[in-house]
Amino acid sequence: MDARARAQDLYRTALDDAGWRPEVLTGDRGWTGTEFADALHLLSRLGLFVPSSDTRSGWTALAPDTALRNLLLEEEQHTGALLAAVQQTRSALAQVVADFQPVHARELSSVQMEVVTGAANVSAALEDASQRAEGEVLSLHPGRALPAGMVEAGLERDRLALGRGVRIRTVHLASAAAVPHMTAYLRRLNAAGAQVRTAHTLPLRLIVVDHSLAIVPAPPVEGAEGGGLAAVVLRSETLVGVLRGIFEHCWAGSAVLDTGPAAGGSGGGGTAAGADSDWQPTGRHRELLRMLAGGLTDEAMARKLGVSERTVRRLVSELTERLGAASRFQAGVCAVRLGWLDD
CATH class of the missing domain: 1.10.10.10 (Winged helix-like DNA-binding domain superfamily/Winged helix DNA-binding domain)
Structure with missing residues (x-):
């Protein structure tokens, strides 16, 4: 006899005799204590047996439809409690959103990124950044020398900023600084009050204005004006702080601009070949x-x-x-x- 059959036998016994005793099954029918407990547990779980202090066995047998109604009522009560908990949680979340979303929104608004495309728009962004400068402008310039017209426009912006008391520090690639029109430009920039240095390698083109604005190159945009030229304008003290750290690292490893008459002439490091024990690499x-x-x-x-x-x-x-x-x-x-x- 399996557990379900024993449960049916126990249920039948309880219906036939309300005063039944466990000994009838464990003694007369030879059930073990475990077998009796399993049958009793199954009937209790199905709601067919409920505890009772008025019977000798301590249990009362209910009709199947009564047991089913009780189970459904218990499930409805459980479901109602869950729905109440969900509603309470929903109200709490709504309160969180109402109280803290504005704070989060203000934080996000402090991190702004704008992609500017086209040579004219990039130039306008640089002009705007220069006019906003109040304390310091930092810049790294890798790559080959820019056209003379572009550097002249940059020199005018820098002179205006220097005239307002803005400090300018800039690092240019040594090979570009050796190009005649770049050499002349950097000397004039240095004479205007900027601090100019050169390095043989630089990681990226970068302009940092004070502590809250930076401009870095963006991937070229196909089909855009100005050859697809694009830049990212960042307004975030945290991100700008990281970029300032990159600049300071490059600045520490760069060389002060040589403003002598032969400046830029030794960049190639080339002299007549031959053994020279005193020769040192550039x-x-x-x-x-x-x-x-x-x-x-x-x-x-x-x-x-x-x-x-x-x-x-x-x-x-x-x-x-x-x-x-x-x-x-x-x-x-x-x-x-x-x-x-x-x-």
Whole structure:
């Protein structure tokens, strides 16, 4: 006999004799205590047996339809409690939204990003940023030299800002600074009161105004005016703080602009080939050695240095010849041995 059959037998016994006793089943019919408890539990779970203090067994058998109504009523009460809890939670969430959404919205409004496309619009954004400057303008300029017209327009903006007492610090790629019209521009900018430095590599083009605005390049937009030129204007103290940190890192590793009459003339590092124990690599040579050690291609090195691939090959040739090396790899080994990459 399985558990369901024993439960039916127990239910039948209770209906036939309201004064039944557990011993009738465990003794007369040979059920074990566990078998009796399982049958009793099944009937109780189905609502057919309910506890009672008026019977000898402690249980009262109910009709199936009565048991079903009781189960449904209990489920309705449980469902009602759940619905009440859901309603209470909904009210609490509505209160949270009402109280804290405005605070969150104000926080989001402090982080603004605007994508500006087209040369004219980018120029207007730069003009607006320059006019907004109150304390300091920081900038990094990788890549090749900009056209003379663009740098002249930038010089006029910078002079106006300097005239208002705004501090300007700028770092340009050394190869670009060696171009004649860029050399003249940077000297004039320096003479106007800006602090100008050069570096052989820079991570990105960047303009930071005070502590709350920055402009960085965006991917070119196909079909847009001005060759797809685009920029992202960021207004967020947190993000601008990160970009300021990048600038300061580049600033610390850059060199003060040489304003002497021969400025920019030694950027290539090229003199007559030949063994010279006193010869030391230029900053550009050192950057080139680091990039060679990193496995960069001539194209990638040219892009980072802002020069042509032909110039990169010439610089590599100078290095290998100065070091008496037969290959690029051997040149790297010699440079490490001489301590040229220690700093």
